[in-house]
Amino acid sequence: MDNKNIKIAFFDTKPYDRPSFEKYGKANNVSFKFFEAKLNEDTAELAHGFDGVCAFVNDTVDAAVIDRLESLGVSVLALRCAGFNNVDMKHAYGKLHVLRVPAYSPYAVAEHTMALLLTSIRRIHKAYLRSRDFNFSLSGLVGFDLHGKTVGVIGTGRIGRAFIDICLGFGMKVLAYDKYPSPDLQNDGRVRYVELDTLFSESDVISLHCPLTDETYHVIDEKAIERFKKGVVLLNTSRGALVDAEALLAGIKSRKVGAACLDVYEEEADLFFEDNSGHILEDDTLARLISMPNVIVTSHQAFLTEEALENIAETTVNNLRQLFDTSSCPNELCYRGGVAEDCKSGKCF
Ligand code: NAI
Numbered sequence: 633m634d635n636k637n638i639k640i641a642f643f644d645t646k647p648y649d650r651p652s653f654e655k656y657g658k659a660n661n662v663s664f665k666f667f668e669a670k671l672n673e674d675t676a677e678l679a680h681g682f683d684g685v686c687a688f689v690n691d692t693v694d695a696a697v698i699d700r701l702e703s704l705g706v707s708v709l710a711l712r713c714a715g716f717n718n719v720d721m722k723h724a725y726g727k728l729h730v731l732r733v734p735a736y737s738p739y740a741v742a743e744h745t746m747a748l749l750l751t752s753i754r755r756i757h758k759a760y761l762r763s764r765d766f767n768f769s770l771s772g773l774v775g776f777d778l779h780g781k782t783v784g785v786i787g788t789g790r791i792g793r794a795f796i797d798i799c800l801g802f803g804m805k806v807l808a809y810d811k812y813p814s815p816d817l818q819n820d821g822r823v824r825y826v827e828l829d830t831l832f833s834e835s836d837v838i839s840l841h842c843p844l845t846d847e848t849y850h851v852i853d854e855k856a857i858e859r860f861k862k863g864v865v866l867l868n869t870s871r872g873a874l875v876d877a878e879a880l881l882a883g884i885k886s887r888k889v890g891a892a893c894l895d896v897y898e899e900e901a902d903l904f905f906e907d908n909s910g911h912i913l914e915d916d917t918l919a920r921l922i923s924m925p926n927v928i929v930t931s932h933q934a935f936l937t938e939e940a941l942e943n944i945a946e947t948t949v950n951n952l953r954q955l956f957d958t959s960s961c962p963n964e965l966c967y968r969g970g971v972a973e974d975c976k977s978g979k980c981f
Contacts, residue, residue, distance in 0.1 A: 784835030787842030
């Protein structure tokens with residue numbers, strides 16, 4: 633280990649990012665320069681003189697950005713998130729090491745998902761506003777019990793499983809769908825893996841916890857919604873493009889979808905994380921969704937707990953130290969274009 637100082641350009645910085653990254657960076661000789669700008673073709677230049685860049689979910693790491701970073705001598709992209717759908721992984725092959733934080737407090741996201749569900753079905757968002765205005769009427773606040781209802785969970789990885797545990801605690805029946813079902817969940821006896829069709833038609837609540845891939849893009853589209861039980865509650869705390877927002881809006885207008893809770897939105901990149909309160913919202917679909925009494929939108933905040941922020945900073949710094957100190961990739965962390973085998977065989981360097 634040579635413990636060389638690693639210089640990282642940190643993009644899309646928010647005030648809540650700095651304390652944990654400064655703490656773990658200082659302790660591990662990783663210096664972060666915090667830029668408020670998002671990473672894109674115009675801002676990639678800021679990475680000049682840095683060993684790597686640290687990016688988040690709404691930074692753009694397409695072919696042009698990757699080429700620019702490579703030409704500046706940047707060798708690593710450290711994503712401070714789990715998903716990497718915003719990175720052109722094929723193009724990154726042979727150019728950039730791509731590190732990510734595969735797991736950080738799955739409870740943060742799972743608990744936010746349940747918070748959204750309870751807020752929606754017990755009308756807490758309405759009651760909160762009413763009582764602040766000394767309006768103590770209960771009209772229009774009738775909810776329903778979760779106990780005994782069926783939840784369909786798509787994606788039974790870390791977050792999906794944490795959410796399933798919470799739902800089981802509420803006495804719900806659990807249906808699950810995963811491309812790679814987990815054997816221990818299959819044997820658990822309390823969770824039934826089913827095909828998507830069955831999950832769609834039997835669930836009272838549907839929650840998305842799979843990654844965004846070509847296969848899962850618009851997994852909730854017009855056809856899926858047609859198969860839903862009338863009045864279903866749809867929860868999406870995973871990635872916006874899992875849901876065709878236009879189809880969802882139509883489903884809400886037709887009363888097929890009883891409620892939707894969205895922490896993510898397909899076109900969130902230019903909106904979420906920013907204060908747009910003084911601006912005219914150009915996105916009519918989002919504006920219409922937000923105007924609905926049975927839609928709750930949070931701006932990609934499911935990860936935002938103290939524990940998750942600590943985990944994210946610690947893992948990112950450890951990933952970087954491991955990469956620079958061992959002269960071989962921390963293979964499971966570095967995809968280098970999605971070809972982990974290359975990392976394992978040391979071809980990364
Ligand atoms: P994970 O990798 O532990 O689990 C993902 C699961 O999805 C796996 O079981 C996998 O087999 C399954 N899967 C893969 N392809 C599938 C397909 N085509 N159909 C159905 N299932 C499929 O990931 P984790 O940690 O549970 O995260 C899940 C997602 O949550 C991430 O991909 C990310 O998009 C999102 N996320 C959202 C956050 C937020 O703040 N809103 C924060 C962190 C993650």
